[in-house]
Amino acid sequence: MKILVTGGAGFIGSNFIRQVLALGKDYVIVNYDKLTYAGNLENLDDVAKNPAYSFAKGDICDAAAVESAMNGCEAVVHFAAESHVDRSIYEPAPVIETNVTGTFILLQVARKLNVRRFVHISTDEVYGDMDAGAFADENSPLQPSSPYSASKASSDLLVRSYVRTFGFPAVLTRASNNYGPYQFPEKFLPLMITNALDDKPLPIYGDGKQQRDWLHVEDHCRGIVAVLERGRIGEVYNIGGQDIVENLTMAKALLRVTGKPETLLSYVKDRPGHDRRYALKCDKIERELGWKPTISLEEGLRQTIDWYRSNTKWMARVRDGEYRSYYEKYYENRDSSLHAIAQTGPKPSL
């Protein structure tokens, strides 16, 4: 089966491609990616010469280019997105453009080309803050808090409308916070790991008592394969690690494992609109598709820390690129920058 994977040069997409090619089935992958700051083809160096893999550079908002890449594909697995909450606060326009308009264009082209299956990759953030003790199931209300999560919820609703209105063969996944190799170091875990390894401060937003459910990216990708192969059309499947941890506890654990002192913890102003807790109920994917997470947080963290320790060249090249100026602009001065933007309102670039 020939599959168009959008956003395959990013963190989860590249892990997914590697995993699918290693299955030894008859999958042929076309990786369609714009190569934004988060897209890094080095993530796929080891499969670049695999005859079942090819890459096409392009924007999901460009209908003609999407059509030429999707032509002949039976399935689409749609990862491409602007995926970072903080960036969506600094500059929402590209987030809305890619996540909403881009998804719309993919749906239109996939309908035109009679694609047989469309897997839309979404997030637990669409459910918003969960009260202590509460868990979101697939029917919970969508209550997104950030421009990022609102854009993901919007694209989920568009996909669902295509199923209902046009009988479009889509299925949706909503996963919790992923971690693992090749994650761009703007997200919490890779930022904390690489800062700890470099003896730099670990910036903790607010009181650090926000909770996230951590899912190893390889477990997530196994879940996506199950949904691609056996998920019921029109259905949503939550995919969570079921390992809910406070940010501060996580940062302290990373310091322990890396052998660094807690004096590196640095409390900074909270993210505006920051969701306190995410928590997913994942009975459905376990019951229907037999999926559950297999990598414990302890083991996964150890492996991930080892990966960043052994891949310093990858990290150095990532830091030399756009990431560095982004880091300097916002992350070394975050107390003032994020809040100034949230309070005075961004200057729209539209």
Ligand code: NAD
């Ligand atoms: P990422 O930021 O690492 O990668 C995104 C990829 O999309 C990059 O390769 C980028 O170049 C590409 N891209 C961005 N805009 C594009 C455009 N207009 N056209 C074509 N390609 C474009 O993101 P990720 O963490 O791998 O997340 C992948 C998907 O999974 C996203 O849809 C995200 O919402 C979802 N998700 C992520 C997490 C997580 O914890 N990272 C959790 C749940 C769901």
Ligand code: TYD
């Ligand atoms: P993040 O990786 O941005 O994922 P999300 O906000 O989409 O869940 O952040 C995970 C958690 O870590 C979130 O509660 C915000 C917090 N955080 C920090 O405390 N410091 C940081 O520097 C970053 C990037 C995140």
